[in-house]
Amino acid sequence: MDSFEFNKIAGGVLATLMMTMLLGIFSGMVFGPHIPAKPGYELPSAPAQETATNAPEAPAEPLPVLLAKADPAKGQALAKACGACHNFEKGAGPKVGPPLYGVVGRKVASMDGFSYSDALKAKGGTWTMDEINKFITNPKADVAGTKMGFAGEQSPEKRADIIDYLHTLSDNPVPMPKP
Numbered sequence: 001m002d003s004f005e006f007n008k009i010a011g012g013v014l015a016t017l018m019m020t021m022l023l024g025i026f027s028g029m030v031f032g033p034h035i036p037a038k039p040g041y042e043l044p045s046a047p048a049q050e051t052a053t054n055a056p057e058a059p060a061e062p063l064p065v066l067l068a069k070a071d072p073a074k075g076q077a078l079a080k081a082c083g084a085c086h087n088f089e090k091g092a093g094p095k096v097g098p099p100l101y102g103v104v105g106r107k108v109a110s111m112d113g114f115s116y117s118d119a120l121k122a123k124g125g126t127w128t129m130d131e132i133n134k135f136i137t138n139p140k141a142d143v144a145g146t147k148m149g150f151a152g153e154q155s156p157e158k159r160a161d162i163i164d165y166l167h168t169l170s171d172n173p174v175p176m177p178k179p
């Protein structure tokens, strides 16, 4: 084989190598490794989980819906916490707080013989189930300056049970709200 023929073969080999290289680069551009934004395995469920934990809590059900499911017997048991300061029996007088017989539908701060805070006297209106619900969620946040020293009941279901029980403490209970 003379040098000319060798050059031809060498040229051919080189050209093939070049083509292979170019193909490699080109396919690397098209099918290159996908680098995840965060190191680690990419699990398809990961982003969904993230949104689930970061999502705001589902809004609480409206009070009338909760009241429809409430249980006054459970409420009576839960109201033992209120009983430290309140009487529930008909005709009973005040303790640390005013008596609660007939409180649903009663005018706010209206029991004779109990010395209400100026804050509660200034609130006005009547104790609807909705107003009681707001008050016992966080008394000091609802009526700034109230002297009701109760931290609040955080569970909407438990509050509904308590209100359902308070609703029974009446000679003439107000109608239940329709869900």
Ligand code: HEC
Pocket (backbone or CB within 6 Å): 079, 081, 082, 083, 084, 085, 086, 096, 097, 098, 100, 103, 107, 108, 109, 110, 111, 115, 116, 117, 118, 119, 120, 127, 132, 135, 136, 145, 146, 147, 148, 149, 150, 153, 162
């Ligand atoms: C640590 C004592 C204490 C506890 C516990 C307590 N209360 Fe009271 N509550 C009071 C006082 C004191 C007042 C009067 C507040 C004022 O004048 O600012 C009051 C006022 C009220 C009033 C307004 C009554 C009116 O005549 O205007 C309602 C309704 C009420 N409480 C419901 C409840 C319920 C329901 C619970 C239990 C979930 C409860 N309270 C637990 C001390 C308490």
